[in-house]
Amino acid sequence: MNRVILHCDMNNFYASVECALNPELKGKPIAVCGDAEERHGIVLAKNYIASGYGIKTAETVFSAKRKCPELVTVRPHFDIYMRYSRLAREIYTRYTPLIEPFGLDECWLDLTGRALNEGEGVALANEIKNTVKRELGLTLSIGVSFNKVFAKLGSDMKKPDAVTLIPQKDFLSVIGGLSASELIGIGGSTGARLNVYGIEIIAELASFSKNMLNQMFGKCGEQIWKYANGLDDSPVTLRDTEAIDKSAGNGITAPCDLENGDEVWKVMLELSEEVGHRLVLYGKRAAGVVIQIKDNALNVKQWQCQLECPTQSAYEIAKRAFRLFSESYSWDKPVRAVTVRAINLVYEGEPSQISMFSSDGEKENQRSEKIDKSLDDIRARFGSDIIKNAAVLENGKIPKEKTPSVLPGGIRK
Amino acid sequence: MKYEKIYVSVGLNVDTEGEIRPVAIRWRNGKIYEIDKIRQKTCAASLKVGGRGIRYTVMIEGKERYLFNEEGRWFVEGKAVSN
Numbered sequence: 001m002n003r004v005i006l007h008c009d010m011n012n013f014y015a016s017v018e019c020a021l022n023p024e025l026k027g028k029p030i031a032v033c034g035d036a037e038e039r040h041g042i043v044l045a046k047n048y049i050a051s052g053y054g055i056k057t058a059e060t061v062f063s064a065k066r067k068c069p070e071l072v073t074v075r076p077h078f079d080i081y082m083r084y085s086r087l088a089r090e091i092y093t094r095y096t097p098l099i100e101p102f103g104l105d106e107c108w109l110d111l112t113g114r115a116l117n118e119g120e121g122v123a124l125a126n127e128i129k130n131t132v133k134r135e136l137g138l139t140l141s142i143g144v145s146f147n148k149v150f151a152k153l154g155s156d157m158k159k160p161d162a163v164t165l166i167p168q169k170d171f172l173s174v175i176g177g178l179s180a181s182e183l184i185g186i187g188g189s190t191g192a193r194l195n196v197y198g199i200e201i202i203a204e205l206a207s208f209s210k211n212m213l214n215q216m217f218g219k220c221g222e223q224i225w226k227y228a229n230g231l232d233d234s235p236v237t238l239r240d241t242e243a244i245d246k247s248a249g250n251g252i253t254a255p256c257d258l259e260n261g262d263e264v265w266k267v268m269l270e271l272s273e274e275v276g277h278r279l280v281l282y283g284k285r286a287a288g289v290v291i292q293i294k295d296n297a298l299n300v301k302q303w304q305c306q307l308e309c310p311t312q313s314a315y316e317i318a319k320r321a322f323r324l325f326s327e328s329y330s331w332d333k334p335v336r337a338v339t340v341r342a343i344n345l346v347y348e349g350e351p352s353q354i355s356m357f358s359s360d361g362e363k364e365n366q367r368s369e370k371i372d373k374s375l376d377d378i379r380a381r382f383g384s385d386i387i388k389n390a391a392v393l394e395n396g397k398i399p400k401e402k403t404p405s406v407l408p409g410g411i412r413k
Numbered sequence: 414m415k416y417e418k419i420y421v422s423v424g425l426n427v428d429t430e431g432e433i434r435p436v437a438i439r440w441r442n443g444k445i446y447e448i449d450k451i452r453q454k455t456c457a458a459s460l461k462v463g464g465r466g467i468r469y470t471v472m473i474e475g476k477e478r479y480l481f482n483e484e485g486r487w488f489v490e491g492k493a494v495s496n
């Protein structure tokens with residue numbers, strides 16, 4: 001039996017939640033910003049109206065306001081985004097227990113059995129979309145297809161508030177002309193390499209030699225060839241809070257290259273904020289940190305380290321991530337993309353192996369977690385004193401006068 | 414017409430199953446309004462004042478109103494007084 005898979009993607013999630021909370025924002029250009037008052041705060045998310053002014057995620061508020069002086073900036077409310085994310089998943093569970101979250105605002109649903117064919121899948125997708133709109137005041141784009149890759153692709157094709165079917169029969173007539181890099185798993189660098197071989201659209205990738213792709217990209221080459229031919233058979237993997245990610249990561253591609261440590265630190269702090277909040281949501285602590293850095297020639301490097309004490313603290317994670325970066329990155333080229341990932345997650349209650357005597361590290365950690373607990377409070381507490389005392393600033397990378405008084409925020413990919 | 418979110422105190426009836434039912438609202442000026450009837454109970458977003466919750470469609474003094482239970486706090490969609 002053919003599978004019926006949905007990919008549900010909440011449109012402009014952070015900005016839409018802000019509008020759902022405050023209807024007066026509707027119809028205005030909105031940007032959710034880490035630190036709206038500071039000119040070096042950055043845009044974490046924006047709505048379609050703001051996008052229309054050319055405003056990009058991760059650009060500074062200063063530059064965004066220059067493009068659109070009437071831009072309304074709002075502070076992020078991560079706790080509320082989490083709540084809406086959970087509420088949306090609760091709605092999905094009315095239709096199927098087989099739900100695989102992908103970030104806060106996206107989920108795959110396997111409706112096989114409940115929907116007997118594509119048409120029924122589309123009808124249920126419309127019902128889900130309308131339920132989420134009525135109950136949460138948020139719009140969804142849903143892709144309906146027979147595998148996860150095409151369901152995801154479908155949800156990207158029409159936005160906002162839309163259902164898109166990629167049918168099994170003759171699917172290339174629907175998607176064959178789309179850029180190959182639209183497929184999940186084909187990032188900018190793979191896409192660029194495919195272009196070198198004359199592969200630009202999905203139809204070209206699908207009809208290319210599997211063996212040659214294998215030689216060019218290894219296992220990944222065969223994988224993307226399968227994707228393009230509708231042969232992805234990966235299951236929708238049930239994940240609940242017990243089995244949730246073994247890691248929590250957050251990454252961003254900057255619209256302009258990051259030229260120095262100050263800029264990288266700012267981004268890492270913001271990225272870590274959402275990582276920290278996901279850890280709180282999962283009830284876990286991170287015992288390690290991975291950073292992935294892509295330079296402006298699209299070379300990707302990755303480093304990881306262990307944490308002395310497992311933590312949920314965004315600030316601790318950011319600090320460790322930045323120290324790792326400072327020790328490892330040679331600055332041959334400016335930085336294009338940064339990912340911070342918390343790994344080796346342990347349950348919040350799990351006793352960690354620490355020495356008999358409470359170390360300074362542990363105390364520091366507890367202090368940071370306390371600081372992170374209250375978001376409303378966070379700005380006052382992340383005042384310049386704490387930041388100036390941070391070890392990270394003592395390595396000399398960041399000039400004192402440029403001490404980043406950044407409010408940590410999260411960033412969407 | 415502008416609306417604002419008005420949090421109110423609510424009198425609740427709890428049955429033996431633990432099911433709760435609002436029976437009265439205390440307005441800001443202290444006046445108590447009894448809920449004559451609950452027409453509907455559903456999950457919904459408030460398009461007028463924002464937020465979402467369990468929405469009760471209630472009859473108060475012959476008029477139909479929405480009353481939201483937003484994670485334990487209760488609000489109504491009030492008409493904003495222009496000043």
Ligand SMILES: [Mg+2]
Binds near residue numbers: 009010011012013106
């Ligand atoms: Mg989305």
